[in-house]
Amino acid sequence: MTNNRNTIQDIKEFEVAERFLRYVQIDTQSDLSSTTFPSTEKQKNLSKILVQELLDLGITDAHLDEHGYVYATIPSNTDKQVPVICFCSHVDTSPDCSGTNVKPLIHENYQGQDLSLPEDPSVVIKFAEHPDLKNQIGHDIITASGTTLLGADDKAGVAEIMDAARILMAHPEIKHGKIKILFTPDEEIGRGVDYVDLQKLGADFGYTMDGEKAGTIEDETFSADGVKLTIHGVSVHPGFAKNKMISALKIAGEIIESLPKNSLSPETTSGKEGFIHPNGIHGGVDQTEIDFIIRDHNTNKLAEHEATLKAIVASVMSKYPSASFDFKVQEQYRNMKEILDQHPEIMEVGLEAIKRVGLTPERRSIRGGTDGSRLSFMGLPCPNVFAGGHAFHGKMEWVSRQDMEKAVLTILHIASIWEERS
Structure with a gap:
């Protein structure tokens, strides 16, 4: 157990921010008025890239199905019988604000100043109006340029799962059971799991990486x-x-x-x-x-x-x-808490993983919903873990590089804790 934990804590090389910067430049906005699934064909442009990157990591079953879902499996590397855990994020961005021609910017070593975005100086991310900025001193803050949303909801989650997959494939000394990866379209318009094949996915429990503030995990929705x-x-x-x-x-x-x-x-x-x-x-x-x-x-x-x-x-x-x-x-x-309360070990593992990252876990309820809401009632109990983004669906959206790295470590710890406890 100690070696597993220490190996994860010793990881210092991350690619999550670089992946995120690439992913947000691909327009994946969903469309509520569309009658197709996915609602926009362009969502698949990112999904196809994710499949190829997963294959390049050595994950041999990664594929995109006809509905726009990405499925992939990281094989178990332990002799233990471990529950199959899924990590899930959505590739689409909100119809509420343009996702075309996103130009991400990195504000390095943030020191508490207001952030004026260059392509529309009237868009200002004010320290006084974004309370979580007080936790970001010294961090590298990523924003859009002022004319679009950023896409941290939920390309931060996508990038975190991808970087965790890279690390797990490169570090077989981190013991874990079978891990499933699921990337969905159309979450922002409430259709994200309409055609997901849970039998093919074959997971026992899941974690969506689609939350906000670092250290939070949500087990209750509207x-x-x-x-x-x-x-x-x-x-x-x-x-x-x-x-x-x-x-x-x-x-x-x-x-x-x-x-x-x-x-x-x-x-x-x-x-x-x-x-x-x-x-x-x-x-x-x-x-x-x-x-x-x-x-x-x-x-x-x-x-x-x-x-x-x-x-x-x-x-x-x-x-x-x-x-x-x-x-x-x-x-x-429906409120996923009705299902998650029947499986308290899922939240226990999530809270312990956040502690191991060095954060104070915060159990939250969401004034909204996630793919996990419906997945829980479909048979895949699925709380929502922080991805680090803030001010979703608008031009003032932002995320911290360091918080995304903490989310990557949280994924690794979740995988290893399930193995430890089996």
């Missing part, structure tokens, strides 16, 4: 539903519309205006509080659709929030007896 509200109005030529036209578009505006102002919205909630959030509207006089996302850490409260929304809709619609509406609820994902 539970999530989507609601599609379709309003059917009465369309009449506007020149002859008096007392006849009922605009579905205007009714939609009234419904949105009737939502709670001081609660149940993303902008008024924090911690474990849930919300009702309209995140898309399209249509016209005859028919208008509003897409809502419903979120809460308590799964039972989703139905309460949906009832609240439906009551608001019914109250507004009662003023327009000639109009009608459809209210359709679709399950999106």
